[in-house]
Amino acid sequence: xxxxxxxxxxxxxxxxxxxxxxxxxxxxxxxxxxxxxxxxxxxxxxxxxxxxxxxxxxxxxxxxxxxxxxxxxxxxxxxxxxxxxxxxxxxxxxxxxxxxxxxxxxxxxxxxxxxxxxxxxxxxxxxxxxxxxxxxxxxxxxxxxxxxxxxxxxxxxxxxxxxx
Amino acid sequence: xxxxxxxxxxxxxxxxxxxxxxxxxxxxxxxxxxxxxxxxxxxxxxxxxxxxxxxxxxxxxxxxxxxxxxxxxxxxxxxxxxxxxxxxxxxxxxxxxxxxxxxxxxxxxxxxxxxxxxxxxxxxxxxxxxxxxxxxxxxxxxxxxxxxxxxxxxxxxxxxxxxxxxxxxxxxxxxxxxxxxxxxxxxxxxxxxxxxxxxxxxxxxxxxxxxxxxxx
Numbered sequence: 001x002x003x004x005x006x007x008x009x010x011x012x013x014x015x016x017x018x019x020x021x022x023x024x025x026x027x028x029x030x031x032x033x034x035x036x037x038x039x040x041x042x043x044x045x046x047x048x049x050x051x052x053x054x055x056x057x058x059x060x061x062x063x064x065x066x067x068x069x070x071x072x073x074x075x076x077x078x079x080x081x082x083x084x085x086x087x088x089x090x091x092x093x094x095x096x097x098x099x100x101x102x103x104x105x106x107x108x109x110x111x112x113x114x115x116x117x118x119x120x121x122x123x124x125x126x127x128x129x130x131x132x133x134x135x136x137x138x139x140x141x142x143x144x145x146x147x148x149x150x151x152x153x154x155x156x157x158x159x160x161x162x163x164x
Numbered sequence: 165x166x167x168x169x170x171x172x173x174x175x176x177x178x179x180x181x182x183x184x185x186x187x188x189x190x191x192x193x194x195x196x197x198x199x200x201x202x203x204x205x206x207x208x209x210x211x212x213x214x215x216x217x218x219x220x221x222x223x224x225x226x227x228x229x230x231x232x233x234x235x236x237x238x239x240x241x242x243x244x245x246x247x248x249x250x251x252x253x254x255x256x257x258x259x260x261x262x263x264x265x266x267x268x269x270x271x272x273x274x275x276x277x278x279x280x281x282x283x284x285x286x287x288x289x290x291x292x293x294x295x296x297x298x299x300x301x302x303x304x305x306x307x308x309x310x311x312x313x314x315x316x317x318x319x320x321x322x323x324x325x326x327x328x329x330x331x332x333x334x335x336x337x338x339x340x341x342x343x344x345x346x347x348x349x350x351x352x353x354x355x356x357x358x359x360x361x362x363x364x365x366x367x368x369x370x371x372x373x374x375x376x377x378x379x380x
Contacts, residue, residue, distance in 0.1 A: 108344070108346075111340065111342040111344070114342070115342040147378075148222070148380045149377060152376040152377065153223055153360070154227050155226075157227070157334070157358075161199055161205060162198030163231070164200070
């Protein structure tokens with residue numbers, strides 16, 4: 001079952017949850033072949049009920065110890081701009097659409113999402129442009145994300161400190 | 165009386181000059197120091213909290229068993245980090261003796277804390293950091309951005325200035341920082357021996373930094 005996983009990390013982002021469960025967006029998702037919508041809503045005030053969506057099968061929860069399984073099972077991840085969430089989705093090799101909370105300006109967390117977008121690793125929009133972005137997106141154009149190389153750090157340090 | 169005041173002023177000036185001179189020497193010559201040639205390298209790892217902890221553990225994935233013992237410092241308000249560290253350490257090959265320890269110190273700055281109270285709590289954190297670093301005398305302090313690492317690095321620097329032991333300060337700026345350094349990064353750029361950044365735009369702006377691509 002083609003699944004969309006929406007995650008807001010440890011923050012709250014009710015505007016996104018409201019938008020992504022709207023008739024307009026769920027219809028768009030359905031027409032792109034998605035059948036299931038899983039929401040991680042964090043500290044938000046909204047926790048949509050399972051029967052509140054007519055187009056898709058809906059599940060919602062606040063937090064889990066690990067969302068790795070939800071990431072792995074998703075065919076599309078829609079995330080807030082938090083660095084942890086972005087890196088987890090890209091690390092799991094999932095197509096990622098980041099929705100920026102424009103009420104949080106000058107948040108340095110946006111730096112990373114913006115850069116990853118500039119490098120073609122993810123799609124990037126705001127709540128108001130979400131529907132259009134979902135309609136026009138081409139996930140096959142996304143650049144694969146290579147994981148960072150802690151081995152290079154270890155090698156450098158070994159050499160610098162004279163460790164054999 | 166005048167003579168005494170003049171003498172005291174002279175002594176004070178001399179001590180200040182000595183500290184500045186030693187500071188200069190310790191920071192300039194840090195990279196000549198190679199503790200690994202003399203056996204195991206003890207590391208003080210400043211884990212901080214949340215995302216910082218995950219990131220620093222990832223950095224340490226490929227450090228060999230020569231980096232031992234590993235002393236982790238976490239904020240006393242942090243519950244998750246201890247668990248993450250224990251999971252990470254138990255995934256390493258077991259050795260005969262205990263090779264990792266966890267210490268808790270007061271946070272020097274909670275997110276959203278005002279700047280004036282930050283000064284007070286940083287001084288408070290220094291009160292814990294100095295005795296800890298002077299007791300452990302690590303070869304390396306490894307950190308990646310939580311405010312807690314500033315007092316610990318200053319304590320390490322002081323060991324060097326006083327000629328007790330050269331403590332290498334290794335700083336890795338968080339992968340979240342693409343265009344600008346964090347406040348901690350800006351401070352530690354001045355006193356660290358190895359300063360890593362993970363994006364080319366920061367490398368271009370900070371010539372002393374080391375860029376090996378993304379390393380977490």
